[in-house]
Amino acid sequence: MKKRYLILYLFPAIFFAVVFFIVPLFYIVYISFFEWNGLNAMKMVGIQNYISVLTDKNFILAFKNTIVWILAAVCIHIPLGLMLALLLNRKICGWKVFRVLYFLPNVISITALAFLWYFIYHKDMGLLNWLLEGIGMGRFAKGWLTELGTALPATIVPFAIYVGLTTVIFMTQLATISDDLKEAALLDGAKGWQMDLHIYVPLVKPAIVTNVMLNVAFCLKNFEYPFVMTSGGPVNTTTTLALYIYKKMMNANQYGISMVGSIFTVLLGLCLMVLVNGLQRGKKGD
């Protein structure tokens, strides 16, 4: 390919990368050293913003919550998706219908889903409390999103159970496994779950990496679920990093503080990238 064409074709992507990723990155680092409310003159405060953020227990909480979301993705969401994919892979009667049903929530906006679950958890007219009373466990009924202990798990549950996309990605990979291999394993007398564990799971590793990547990226910018369901409350126990950044800018007008939050989010993203990259390398080594 001629150099002229190469530059021409790569120009748009590089333009976007520079204007929307590299310049903003320097910009947020720059702003993070100032006290600024978005309107008045900026005041240089050195590393004061960093100190206030790192000593802000709400930030620590938001950081911790984001980690909890990522753990929920890796320990609940993805294994559940894999399990469903393996079960559907046995071509149980109606598996195509199940696949369609599981995937359905993925075409619905998260805002609507979160809103719906807000009502499910509602103290007086929520579906969950009504079901609990119905099975004689009325004493467990509570305002799920307003109580300290249950609010964070309650915001994560919808994300954890809507595994349609994850399942479909696993199933696509499962479909590429050759029949010879399956037959050979069957001849060796492998039973259903042995097939799953020893043949299928090792072979879907690339799909595991894809899913980890997609879900980690989602959790890092997860804003809709807590924003709609709890606005980060009660007492900030459900705030995520994205929500923290948003609140510091929109509600508190502390741009400098907000930017420090952003920088830590970016750093967390980079750390996770290195981790996932390692995982990918491990995959190739196999």
Next chain:
Amino acid sequence: MKKIKCSKIFIFIFLVLMAVMMLVPFVWLIISSLRPNMELLSNPFSIPETIGLDNYREVLTRQPMLKYLFNTFTVALIAMVIDVAVSVMTGYAMLHRFRFRKKLSMMFYVGLFIPANAFMVPYYIMITRMGWYDTLGGLGLIYAVVNLPFSIMIIRGYMETLPMQIMESGRIDGASTNQILMKLVLPMTRPGIVTVCIFIVINSWNELFFANLLTQSDKSKTITVAIKSYLSAFEANYSFAFAAMVISILPTIIVYVFLTNKIIGGMTAGAVKG
């Protein structure tokens, strides 16, 4: 033989339970959206006495819901056009060997893990300075940016699975670089492009963060922002809120019902390399 059957029945029951858990909320949502507010408040789970489309009529006349749907679609379309064009060009260039290929490839990969939310202030200032605050173009541009790393990954990944001989034979036949891209590579990349388009539509339908930040008036508000406003403004009138939610999810569900296999298949083309 009998044992196998037994386990199959257990699996079947488990699959049904999962489906029920995921879908019961939606059934409840649809039923509730058809009931008057008073009845809903007094007895949310009784067998509905009155059922009707009154809530929908009210919501559609009080708020320009269709305009919001149109806005959401337009924003998605803008992002889609930009992202597909940029990703196809990039993917094609990356098929060739050149000096900074590895570094560039790394940069796109890093982009996947940098949450765009972190850049809300710079983006807000940029869009405001350009005079694009509260316009569909401004939000569309930001959506294009947010989805770009992923769309480059998918389209590039897909192009790499194409047989290289085709480009080779094109060149031997005397096709120019542009012709090879337009006539040979582009048509074969279609499944990857479909994946990207579906992802962007769904993401735009999901997105609340930047929509909330960059839009204000009815002329550019997206459906998610409208739904969110129901939480605060119409707190007491749940049935309106439910009806609004059904309106917001209806278009995607209809599309999904008609294009199920395309969407399920398309979502994963390029996401998994066989």
